[in-house]
Amino acid sequence: MQLSDGEWKIMNALWRRGSATARELLDDLRGETAWAYTTAKTMLSRMAEKGAVRERKQGNVSVYEPALSQRQARRFALHGLIDRAFDGAFGPLMQHLVAEERLGAKDRAALRRMLREPRRGRQR
Amino acid sequence: MQLSDGEWKIMNALWRRGSATARELLDDLRGETAWAYTTAKTMLSRMAEKGAVRERKQGNVSVYEPALSQRQARRFALHGLIDRAFDGAFGPLMQHLVAEERLGAKDRAALRRMLREPRRGRQR
DNA sequence: TAGGGTCTTCTACACCTGTAGCAGACGCGC
DNA sequence: GCGCGTCTGCTACAGGTGTAGAAGACCCTA
Numbered sequence: 001m002q003l004s005d006g007e008w009k010i011m012n013a014l015w016r017r018g019s020a021t022a023r024e025l026l027d028d029l030r031g032e033t034a035w036a037y038t039t040a041k042t043m044l045s046r047m048a049e050k051g052a053v054r055e056r057k058q059g060n061v062s063v064y065e066p067a068l069s070q071r072q073a074r075r076f077a078l079h080g081l082i083d084r085a086f087d088g089a090f091g092p093l094m095q096h097l098v099a100e101e102r103l104g105a106k107d108r109a110a111l112r113r114m115l116r117e118p119r120r121g122r123q124r
Numbered sequence: 125m126q127l128s129d130g131e132w133k134i135m136n137a138l139w140r141r142g143s144a145t146a147r148e149l150l151d152d153l154r155g156e157t158a159w160a161y162t163t164a165k166t167m168l169s170r171m172a173e174k175g176a177v178r179e180r181k182q183g184n185v186s187v188y189e190p191a192l193s194q195r196q197a198r199r200f201a202l203h204g205l206i207d208r209a210f211d212g213a214f215g216p217l218m219q220h221l222v223a224e225e226r227l228g229a230k231d232r233a234a235l236r237r238m239l240r241e242p243r244r245g246r247q248r
Numbered sequence: 249t250a251g252g253g254t255c256t257t258c259t260a261c262a263c264c265t266g267t268a269g270c271a272g273a274c275g276c277g278c
Numbered sequence: 279g280c281g282c283g284t285c286t287g288c289t290a291c292a293g294g295t296g297t298a299g300a301a302g303a304c305c306c307t308a
Contacts, residue, residue: 041286059274098239101214108239162298
């Protein structure tokens with residue numbers, strides 16, 4: 001599942017809310033976007049078509065909810081990036097992260113701490 | 125500089141070679157793509173237009189070379205991903221990397237090692 | 249010097265994404 | 279019962295991307 005830029009915005013809002021109407025999402029995204037209402041609707045329809053969200057009718061109003069988890073989406077996106085830009089392997093990404101990015105001492109400490117804890121959050 | 129999927133393929137080949145003709149790139153990418161020669165040329169022209177590569181005429185043949193570094197491109201791409209998918213911060217990415225991805229013991233060890241070395245490769 | 253191969257530039261087209269208008273349905277308050 | 283606001287579905291269009299054909303320029307070899 002490839003998500004476009006605008007689709008990520010919507011998915012992020014949806015994950016925060018759990019489920020929402022187009023109007024609610026549009027409100028949440030005020031500040032990030034200045035979409036017309038119909039723009040949001042169009043994107044949501046397309047996303048429902050391709051299976052990124054589920055659409056459920058409540059009266060004559062559509063309520064949307066995520067059809068893929070944030071974790072899945074993140075995995076897809078990360079792997080896509082790694083394939084395109086980091087020779088398809090974690091190593092080069094790690095190297096880049098540690099050597100090229102301005103990881104503050106805090107980030108580095110957090111990373112070290114995370115590395116020490118074995119395999120949290122892997123239940124699936 | 126946003127690079128599309130195909131553009132990444134070309135840039136990766138270009139970074140490996142330093143500089144190359146369309147024909148050479150196409151040869152390098154056999155296996156990854158089955159582009160017609162003119163497809164590669166079209167992409168290269170567009171990339172020259174938008175400043176991702178430089179084009180230099182050698183006789184009647186164009187030789188291309190990267191106009192942005194792999195490091196820059198990786199930074200852009202990584203930051204784009206973080207903004208779209210990881211709440212715009214390194215923390216969530218790190219968390220995801222360590223907790224959700226199948227980092228082998230080797231990757232984890234390498235990461236730990238990298239973290240210990242203070243700031244390599246940061247001269248700019 | 250003519251044919252074949254290769255290179256170039258120009259042009260084209262389909263799909264995806266961002267963006268939105270329009271028209272019709274529906275419900276609520278006066 | 280009517281008008282207003284809101285929702286829905288449908289349609290449209292422009293820019294980016296993937297993909298490539300056509301036609302002309304150039305050079306090597308028979």
